[in-house]
Amino acid sequence: MNDILPWQAALWKQLAGRRQHAHAYLLHGPQGTGKRILAERLMALLLCQQPVDAQACGQCKACQLLAAGTHPDHYVLEPEEVDKPIKIDQVRDLVSFVVQTAQMGGRKVVLLEPAEAMNLNAANALLKSLEEPSGDTVLLLISHQPSRLLPTIKSRCVQQACPLPDHKQSLAWLRQSLPELDADTLEALLALAAGSPLAAQRLHAQGVLDQRALVVEGVKKLIKRQQSPSQLAEAWNAVPLSMLFDWFCDWTHRMLRFQLTADTRGLGPVDMAKVIEYLAGKVSQPRLLVLQDWLLEQRHKVLGKANLNRALLLEALLVQWAELPSHG
The missing domain is CATH 1.10.8 (Helicase, Ruva Protein; domain 3)
Structure with a gap:
C-alpha cells in the first residue's frame, strides 16, 4: 500500500482518528493530488480487523484479502473504459452489493472514482444507497470536479476537500x-x-512532453498556413481530447489576459509564449471572447463524456484558430 503523502498527513490523522464514520464521504480536489491513495488507506483501515495506531495492520485476514483483491466486503466502481461514463447498470450492481450482509461480519466499503463520471441515470440510481446504506456500509466517493455532481449527491455525503x-x-x-x-x-x-x-x-x-511538442509545432504551422486543420486533426489522433481542449482554453485565456494587461509574465510556458503574444495583437477582443465561450462549451461536453465526432470537433476548433490573425 502506498504511504500517505506528506501534504495529507493532517487530514489522515483527522479521518483515521474518528470513532464513528459517516456513511458517505466525498473526497474532492484537483486530479493528481493523491485522493485515491487517501481513499484506499481509509478503506483498508475501515476493513481491518486489528488496526494498530489508526492504521490497517496489514496482517489480519481482512488485510490479506484486500491486498489480494479478493475481500468480499469491498467494492470498487470505475468507468468500464477510460474517459467513458459510469453506467446505470454498474450502479445497480453496486446497489445490490450495498444491500447484502457483510460476509466477514464487519463493514462493507465502497470506493467510487470519479463520481462525476456517473451519467444522470446512474447518479439518481445511487441516491437511495447514499441516503440509507444497508448495515455498516461506508461509501468513499472521489471527485476531481465536484461542481459537475448533482446537488443531491453532494448533500448526502460528508464533503471533504483534500489538501494540495x-x-x-x-x-x-x-x-x-x-x-x-x-x-x-x-x-x-x-x-x-x-x-x-x-x-x-x-x-x-503518457509521453505528454512529446505530445505537447507535436501540438505546438502543429499550431505554428497552422498559423503559417503550412498545414491544414484536417491534417492536424489526423496527426493529433493520439493526443487526448480533454488535454487538447485544456491547452486551447488556456492559450485563449492567456491571449485575453495579455490584451488587458500587456504583462508578458502571463504568457505561460515558453513554447507558446510568442504565438500567444502575436495572436493577441492580431485578433479583436470580441472575437476572442466568442472563441473562448465556444471552447468552454465544447470542453464541458468532452468532460461530460458526450458522444462527439472527434475529427469534426478538432477541425472546427482548428479552422477558428487558423482564422484568428484575420480577425483584428
Whole structure:
C-alpha cells in the first residue's frame, strides 16, 4: 500500500482518528493530488480487523484479502473504459452489493472514482444507497470536479476537500518519483499538470512532453498556413481530447489576459509564449471572447463524456484558430 503523502498527513490523522464514520464521504480536489491513495488507506483501515495506531495492520485476514483483491466486503466502481461514463447498470450492481450482509461480519466499503463520471441515470440510481446504506456500509466517493455532481449527491455525503501540495512539496515528490529527469523537465511537467505531482507523473508516462511538442509545432504551422486543420486533426489522433481542449482554453485565456494587461509574465510556458503574444495583437477582443465561450462549451461536453465526432470537433476548433490573425 502506498504511504500517505506528506501534504495529507493532517487530514489522515483527522479521518483515521474518528470513532464513528459517516456513511458517505466525498473526497474532492484537483486530479493528481493523491485522493485515491487517501481513499484506499481509509478503506483498508475501515476493513481491518486489528488496526494498530489508526492504521490497517496489514496482517489480519481482512488485510490479506484486500491486498489480494479478493475481500468480499469491498467494492470498487470505475468507468468500464477510460474517459467513458459510469453506467446505470454498474450502479445497480453496486446497489445490490450495498444491500447484502457483510460476509466477514464487519463493514462493507465502497470506493467510487470519479463520481462525476456517473451519467444522470446512474447518479439518481445511487441516491437511495447514499441516503440509507444497508448495515455498516461506508461509501468513499472521489471527485476531481465536484461542481459537475448533482446537488443531491453532494448533500448526502460528508464533503471533504483534500489538501494540495505547495510547489516545493510537489517538486520534491516528483524528483523522488522520476529521478532520471532534470530540473527543467520536472518543472515543465508540473506546469502542464497545473501543479499536481501525481498528474505530472502520469502525464510523463503518457509521453505528454512529446505530445505537447507535436501540438505546438502543429499550431505554428497552422498559423503559417503550412498545414491544414484536417491534417492536424489526423496527426493529433493520439493526443487526448480533454488535454487538447485544456491547452486551447488556456492559450485563449492567456491571449485575453495579455490584451488587458500587456504583462508578458502571463504568457505561460515558453513554447507558446510568442504565438500567444502575436495572436493577441492580431485578433479583436470580441472575437476572442466568442472563441473562448465556444471552447468552454465544447470542453464541458468532452468532460461530460458526450458522444462527439472527434475529427469534426478538432477541425472546427482548428479552422477558428487558423482564422484568428484575420480577425483584428
